[in-house]
Amino acid sequence: MGVVRRLLHTTRVIRARVKGLELDPAYQMTCGLEIHTQLKTRHKLFSLSQNRFDSTPNSNISYFDCGLPGTIPKLNPEALLLSLKAAVAMNCEIATMSSFDRKHYFYPDQPLGYQITQQFRPIAKEGEIVLRRDLDGISEEYKRIRIKQIQLEQDTGKTLYDSFDGVIRIDLNRANIPLIEVVTEPDFGSLHEIKVFVKKYQTLVRYLNICSGDMENGAIRIDVNISVNGGNRVEIKNLGSTSEIQAALESEYERQVGLLKEGESVEQETRGLRGDKTVRLRSKEDALDYRYFPDSELPLIRLDPGITSQIRNTIPDLPDDMILKLSSAPYSLELRHAKFLVQNQEILDYYMKLFDIVVNQHGKEVKYVNNWLIHEYLGAFNKLNILMDLTFIPPETLGNIVTLVAEKEISTASAKQLVLNILSDPSDSGVSITELIEKYDLGQIKGVSSDEIDNAVAELCSCIAEENPDVIKKIRKGKKKAIKHLIGLAMKESQGKVDSTLIENHFLAIINDHKNNGE
Numbered sequence: 457m458g459v460v461r462r463l464l465h466t467t468r469v470i471r472a473r474v475k476g477l478e479l480d481p482a483y484q485m486t487c488g489l490e491i492h493t494q495l496k497t498r499h500k501l502f503s504l505s506q507n508r509f510d511s512t513p514n515s516n517i518s519y520f521d522c523g524l525p526g527t528i529p530k531l532n533p534e535a536l537l538l539s540l541k542a543a544v545a546m547n548c549e550i551a552t553m554s555s556f557d558r559k560h561y562f563y564p565d566q567p568l569g570y571q572i573t574q575q576f577r578p579i580a581k582e583g584e585i586v587l588r589r590d591l592d593g594i595s596e597e598y599k600r601i602r603i604k605q606i607q608l609e610q611d612t613g614k615t616l617y618d619s620f621d622g623v624i625r626i627d628l629n630r631a632n633i634p635l636i637e638v639v640t641e642p643d644f645g646s647l648h649e650i651k652v653f654v655k656k657y658q659t660l661v662r663y664l665n666i667c668s669g670d671m672e673n674g675a676i677r678i679d680v681n682i683s684v685n686g687g688n689r690v691e692i693k694n695l696g697s698t699s700e701i702q703a704a705l706e707s708e709y710e711r712q713v714g715l716l717k718e719g720e721s722v723e724q725e726t727r728g729l730r731g732d733k734t735v736r737l738r739s740k741e742d743a744l745d746y747r748y749f750p751d752s753e754l755p756l757i758r759l760d761p762g763i764t765s766q767i768r769n770t771i772p773d774l775p776d777d778m779i780l781k782l783s784s785a786p787y788s789l790e791l792r793h794a795k796f797l798v799q800n801q802e803i804l805d806y807y808m809k810l811f812d813i814v815v816n817q818h819g820k821e822v823k824y825v826n827n828w829l830i831h832e833y834l835g836a837f838n839k840l841n842i843l844m845d846l847t848f849i850p851p852e853t854l855g856n857i858v859t860l861v862a863e864k865e866i867s868t869a870s871a872k873q874l875v876l877n878i879l880s881d882p883s884d885s886g887v888s889i890t891e892l893i894e895k896y897d898l899g900q901i902k903g904v905s906s907d908e909i910d911n912a913v914a915e916l917c918s919c920i921a922e923e924n925p926d927v928i929k930k931i932r933k934g935k936k937k938a939i940k941h942l943i944g945l946a947m948k949e950s951q952g953k954v955d956s957t958l959i960e961n962h963f964l965a966i967i968n969d970h971k972n973n974g975e
């Protein structure tokens with residue numbers, strides 16, 4: 457449902473998102489991001505516990521996740537593979553030799569007393585994500601956001617502060633879930649660029665099946681670093697939505713500009729977002745404070761020098777290439793629809809199958825595929841207010857229906873009705889289309905000559921026109937869209953069995969006639 461709403465209201469949502477932080481040209485803002493991304497593996501990073509976010513607290517843990525002495529980490533190769541896919545997709549240089557380090561700090565949800573991460577030799581560095589005016593709506597033609605590095609690391613557990621009457625509880629289900637931390641260079645100059653980047657990053661990781669991409673359950677969490685006019689950077693930790701990023705940037709930019717206007721300097725520190733204001737958590741630790749040192753229990757990761765091209769062969773066209781491909785021939789989708797499909801893999805797969813059936817196998821025009829999938833089928837879920845589930849009408853069945861429409865075996869109105877009927881009555885799902893057409897009496901009128909149909913439609917249309925003189929007047933005065941109302945009435949009377957273009961032509965003739973008569 458959500459996706460359909462998102463599609464049908466795209467322009468409105470984008471407009472709402474663009475407004476925000478107003479920058480003072482005398483105070484230039486510079487930002488960089490650290491993006492913690494949970495990898496979609498079956499198991500955790502260094503143990504065999506399951507990687508899921510929806511279990512009862514402390515039910516998905518092993519001795520290693522709890523930090524019990526004597527347990528030893530073993531790297532999950534699936535996590536390594538996903539981090540490499542991310543690296544290749546961001547055009548990074550993959551390290552043929554990387555290693556793990558311990559980052560020491562005390563926190564109750566991190567029982568080992570350190571986090572295993574990659575401080576000295578990360579898995580990948582020096583990549584980029586390119587923002588584009590045509591696809592991302594930025595003001596410059598291209599804007600390159602450099603990726604400084606990608607490191608593979610463990611997530612921590614969760615400290616639960618609320619709901620226990622002043623008692624703090626710890627849930628270790630999240631401890632040791634694999635993450636990549638993607639660190640950008642400080643290349644962002646506006647909130648809009650950050651929002652566009654985050655959206656693009658989310659699409660990329662979802663599309664490659666690296667991460668669920670859901671910010672609402674913490675699969676992506678972002679630290680924003682911000683400085684003004686070359687001053688110290690302040691890091692705002694753990695932002696879980698674009699609106700939190702917006703609030704953090706607005707509040708922090710205003711705070712730093714305020715300090716500079718008073719002639720004071722900005723201290724390098726770590727802050728958090730409370731409500732819509734940033735608050736100080738601590739002064740920024742130096743690498744020294746963490747006592748980083750190599751993890752002696754984990755061997756080096758050595759990779760074949762040909763690894764980049766091997767991984768590249770396993771990943772499909774990247775989202776931008778796919779969007780460009782879908783918005784040109786033979787697919788010819790509107791740009792916003794192409795983007796929507798790339799953001800929703802399941803619908804994209806469905807589209808490709810439907811395209812194959814309707815265009816390749818039955819030789820019909822692509823407009824039938826584009827219109828029937830996006831407006832009619834997806835729109836029908838919206839209309840009936842039911843959760844989107846593409847299995848209701850498999851692509852083969854919708855392909856059949858669409859082909860029948862293209863061949864004028866059934867009218868558009870009948871086919872729309874058929875789609876709605878199948879969605880409203882799931883027992884129809886298994887029944888053949890021919891039987892359904894019969895069951896609902898939706899076929900075109902057979903055994904009657906086209907002249908006879910034409911005469912009947914002419915009569916019907918003039919009756920309707922006579923009963924609705926106000927509408928006819930409106931149309932004559934230039935409100936051309938009002939003709940839809942008349943067509944709707946005629947379709948209803950004819951139970952959708954007559955082609956709507958035929959009805960429209962008759963009404964146009966009547967309207968012109970009225971005009972000619974000077975009425």
Ligand SMILES: Nc1ncnc2c1ncn2[C@@H]1O[C@H](COP(=O)(O)OP(=O)(O)OP(=O)(O)O)[C@@H](O)[C@H]1O
Pocket residue numbers: 486487488489490639640641642643681682683687688689690691
């Ligand atoms: N002058 C600056 N203004 C704003 N952001 C900056 C500036 N210089 C660096 N940054 C950003 O600060 C971030 C530094 O992240 P990095 O992970 O390298 O170090 P860290 O924050 O010290 O480490 P961690 O928080 O992981 O312990 C990057 O996103 C980078 O783009």
Ligand SMILES: [Mg+2]
Pocket residue numbers: 490637639
């Ligand atoms: Mg970092």
Ligand SMILES: [Mg+2]
Pocket residue numbers: 490679691
């Ligand atoms: Mg940081």
